[in-house]
Amino acid sequence: MTYLLGIDGGGTGCRAALADMDGHVLGVGKSGSANIMTDMNTARLNILDATEAALIAAQIDPSAISSISAVLGLAGANVGGNSAQLQAMLPFKNSLVYSDGVIALQGALGDHDGTVVILGTGSAFVSRSGADIRFAGGWGFNVSDLGGGARLGRDLLEETLLAHDGFHPSSPMTGAVMERFGGNPHRIVQFAHSARPSDYGSFAPMVFDYAAQEDKVALAILRKTVGQIEEGLDAIMAGTPMRLSLLGGLGPLYEPLLSPRYRARLQKPLNDALTGAVQLAVKNFAEVTVGVIYG
Amino acid sequence: MTYLLGIDGGGTGCRAALADMDGHVLGVGKSGSANIMTDMNTARLNILDATEAALIAAQIDPSAISSISAVLGLAGANVGGNSAQLQAMLPFKNSLVYSDGVIALQGALGDHDGTVVILGTGSAFVSRSGADIRFAGGWGFNVSDLGGGARLGRDLLEETLLAHDGFHPSSPMTGAVMERFGGNPHRIVQFAHSARPSDYGSFAPMVFDYAAQEDKVALAILRKTVGQIEEGLDAIMAGTPMRLSLLGGLGPLYEPLLSPRYRARLQKPLNDALTGAVQLAVKNFAEVTVGVIYG
Numbered sequence: 001m002t003y004l005l006g007i008d009g010g011g012t013g014c015r016a017a018l019a020d021m022d023g024h025v026l027g028v029g030k031s032g033s034a035n036i037m038t039d040m041n042t043a044r045l046n047i048l049d050a051t052e053a054a055l056i057a058a059q060i061d062p063s064a065i066s067s068i069s070a071v072l073g074l075a076g077a078n079v080g081g082n083s084a085q086l087q088a089m090l091p092f093k094n095s096l097v098y099s100d101g102v103i104a105l106q107g108a109l110g111d112h113d114g115t116v117v118i119l120g121t122g123s124a125f126v127s128r129s130g131a132d133i134r135f136a137g138g139w140g141f142n143v144s145d146l147g148g149g150a151r152l153g154r155d156l157l158e159e160t161l162l163a164h165d166g167f168h169p170s171s172p173m174t175g176a177v178m179e180r181f182g183g184n185p186h187r188i189v190q191f192a193h194s195a196r197p198s199d200y201g202s203f204a205p206m207v208f209d210y211a212a213q214e215d216k217v218a219l220a221i222l223r224k225t226v227g228q229i230e231e232g233l234d235a236i237m238a239g240t241p242m243r244l245s246l247l248g249g250l251g252p253l254y255e256p257l258l259s260p261r262y263r264a265r266l267q268k269p270l271n272d273a274l275t276g277a278v279q280l281a282v283k284n285f286a287e288v289t290v291g292v293i294y295g
Numbered sequence: 296m297t298y299l300l301g302i303d304g305g306g307t308g309c310r311a312a313l314a315d316m317d318g319h320v321l322g323v324g325k326s327g328s329a330n331i332m333t334d335m336n337t338a339r340l341n342i343l344d345a346t347e348a349a350l351i352a353a354q355i356d357p358s359a360i361s362s363i364s365a366v367l368g369l370a371g372a373n374v375g376g377n378s379a380q381l382q383a384m385l386p387f388k389n390s391l392v393y394s395d396g397v398i399a400l401q402g403a404l405g406d407h408d409g410t411v412v413i414l415g416t417g418s419a420f421v422s423r424s425g426a427d428i429r430f431a432g433g434w435g436f437n438v439s440d441l442g443g444g445a446r447l448g449r450d451l452l453e454e455t456l457l458a459h460d461g462f463h464p465s466s467p468m469t470g471a472v473m474e475r476f477g478g479n480p481h482r483i484v485q486f487a488h489s490a491r492p493s494d495y496g497s498f499a500p501m502v503f504d505y506a507a508q509e510d511k512v513a514l515a516i517l518r519k520t521v522g523q524i525e526e527g528l529d530a531i532m533a534g535t536p537m538r539l540s541l542l543g544g545l546g547p548l549y550e551p552l553l554s555p556r557y558r559a560r561l562q563k564p565l566n567d568a569l570t571g572a573v574q575l576a577v578k579n580f581a582e583v584t585v586g587v588i589y590g
Contacts, residue, residue: 079481125460136460139480142487143452157438165420165431166530185434186374192437235461 004285005054005070005092006277007047009034010100011121014043015274016050018058018068023282026060028274029053036086036097037076044089047072069094069285071277073103078135096284100273101126101135107276108245108269115236116269117229120248121201123148127236137232141197146228149201149250155221156203157188163217171217173210177203208253226257233262243267299580300349300365300387301572302342304329305395306416309338310569311345313353313363318577321355323569324348331381331392332371339384342367364389364580366572368398373430391579395568396421396430402571403540403564410531411564412524415543416496418443422531432527436492441523444496444545450516451498452483458512466512468505472498503548521552528557538562 003026004019014034018027031049033042051070055062070092077083083097105116105126115127122145124138141150160177163170164185181187191199210218237244244265246254255266271279298321299314309329313322326344328337346365350357365387372378378392400411400421410422417440419433436445455472458465459480476482486494505513532539539560541549550561566574 079484136462139456139484140487142490143449143483144456154438161434161439162526165527167431167527188438189374189434192435195437232460232462 001064002067002069002093003060003064004278004281005051005068006103006274006279006281007034007050007070007072007074008100008103008272008274008277009036009043009047009050009072010075011035011038014046014050016047016054017274017278018051018054018060019278019281021282021286023278023286025278027054027056027058029055029057035075036082037079040082040086040089043074043076044086047090065091066093068092069281070096071103071281071284072097073100073273073277073280074098075100094285096280098280099126099135101138102133103276103280104247104273105133105276106280107271107273108247109243109267110270110279112243112267114243114245114267115233116245116247117147117232117251118248119147119149119229119246119250119254121145121149121197123151123229123248125232125236127242129242134236136236141200145197146232147225147250147254148197149204150197151200152207152221152225152250153200153203154192155225156207156217157192157200159217159221161185161188169216171210171215172213173206173215173218176206176210204250205253208250222257226254226259229254230259230262237262237265241265245269247273296359297362297364297388298355298359299573299576300346300363301398301569301574301576302329302345302365302367302369303395303398303567303569303572304331304338304342304345304367305370306330306333309341309345311342311349312569312573313346313349313355314573314576316577316581318573318581320573322349322351322353324350324352330370331377332374335377335381335384338369338371339381342385360386361388363387364576365391366398366576366579367392368395368568368572368575369393370395389580391575393575394421394430396433397428398571398575399542399568400428400571401574402566402568403542404538404562405565405574407538409538409540409562410528411540411542412442412527412546413543414442414444414524414541414545414549416440416444416492418446418524418543420527420531422537424537429531431531436495440492441527442520442545442549443492444499445492446495447502447516447520447545448495448498449487450520451502451512452487452495454512454516456480456483464511466505466510467508468501468510468513471501471505499545500548503545517552521549521554524549525554525557532557532560536560540564542568 006017008015016029029050031046034046036043078099125136127134160174162168163174301312303310311324324345326341329341331338373394420431422429455469457463458469
């Protein structure tokens with residue numbers, strides 16, 4: 001008996017879905033972070049932990065691991081030789097390592113062509129046209145990831161200090177942020193000194209909440225940010241009838257803010273990224289190409 | 296015999312000027328970094344090293360240190376209780392600790408009222424009207440310091456990646472940056488992962504150089520950035536005839552880019568920050584207030 005496995009691994013955790021050769025999920029498991037750029041070995045261990053949990057959930061003997069054909073979608077897989085390096089370290093019968101964006105796109109669009117924008121702490125654009133998959137953005141918090149929660153949160157803190165200095169207008173939102181830091185701008189500076197992207201990202205929901213209340217600073221931040229997202233879409237989708245899905249925690253929050261030309265193409269994601277990984281495992285390892293006889 | 300001392304201390308180094316009670320400089324010395332927010336004790340040691348070097352240069356016995364009245368302008372002095380804490384640790388007869396912005400303003404404007412914008416790796420606005428000194432900006436690279444070299448450099452790397460993705464137009468400048476990273480965007484990501492503000496700042500001169508050659512991306516970055524600087528000036532100077540000086544390594548580069556309304560008020564800095572510290576020492580410790588008899 002052989003099995004298929006889908007893995008969805010990122011900075012916050014790793015999920016595994018064990019499936020039969022038709023793609024029916026038999027058991028799922030999860031474990032810790034699996035970003036192969038940050039830490040290859042931790043990623044490998046967490047991939048194996050999640051897989052073992054999925055095997056146990058499916059009541060299948062762990063020794064079956066060597067008969068598994070796996071598709072892994074992992075953060076950091078698109079950098080340098082990371083994928084090949086990990087592939088060689090895995091105990092599965094077959095392993096295919098993709099960027100996490102590829103399984104997210106497959107999950108969201110199924111077999112349709114189109115574009116997904118992943119809007120979580122970071123951001124990334126993934127687009128498919130036939131066999132051609134293109135990535136854009138997603139180069140990280142410091143110099144990219146426009147539209148992601150970390151950039152939104154950082155913008156909010158910057159605007160709060162600009163309002164404190166009287167350089168930009170204040171608003172109920174900047175007042176609320178200042179209050180969270182005890183009215184002391186130096187505490188914002190201290191926070192920013194050691195803040196990770198996810199720490200900045202924790203402020204992102206505030207921007208959407210206050211925008212819903214017509215907060216002028218919140219609206220200005222989102223106007224700028226939606227403009228940046230649409231510049232990306234203009235570059236990728238202009239003049240095509242491609243479908244579009246916004247994924248990640250912030251995806252649904254951005255949907256109503258898009259311009260009509262993109263709102264009209266929005267499709268709810270069909271499935272999640274883990275399901276996308278299982279689908280790709282079916283495609284790569286299980287589908288029998290049926291010969292069709294014409295005539 | 297008593298002496299005056301001016302100290303100019305920041306992240307990259309500390310300078311000391313020993314002067315007589317009229318403010319005539321007798322000897323100068325320098326040492327390493329003296330940012331009291333980053334490391335109070337290192338700052339203290341480097342202040343003493345620079346002072347000793349100034350005493351030696353002036354051929355004065357180091358034991359004279361206890362008869363010195365000092366004005367220190369230090370990065371990080373405006374945060375919390377830093378100034379008071381350092382003041383208590385110094386061996387001088389009298390010590391006054393100011394933010395580095397205060398001595399820079401005194402040096403640049405002398406006794407005139409007005410505004411200085413310090414544009415180095417970071418940025419800060421300091422403004423004086425009579426006895427009232429106001430600070431704005433300068434909250435650090437992550438959430439402030441608009442117009443500083445680090446922000447310019449980071450903008451340049453961001454634009455280079457946006458051009459790589461086809462989201463924004465490329466230009467000779469973005470091409471040159473990409474070439475510096477071997478044509479590999481992942482190497483920009485790696486650089487950004489561990490880059491300090493000064494590392495980003497090393498790219499700032501490129502932006503001015505290419506703008507002089509009409510590079511469209513360089514011009515767009517500087518147009519945005521000059522706008523941000525002028526928003527600060529609008530808040531501080533609007534409707535006043537105040538004089539304005541741009542200081543720091545980038546100050547002279549920004550001067551020709553300002554709008555006419557601010558270019559008209561530009562004054563070359565009268566002196567440097569170290570001279571400003573000595574002047575403040577004279578004012579605080581040496582000037583005899585002459586009683587005027589009216590009637």
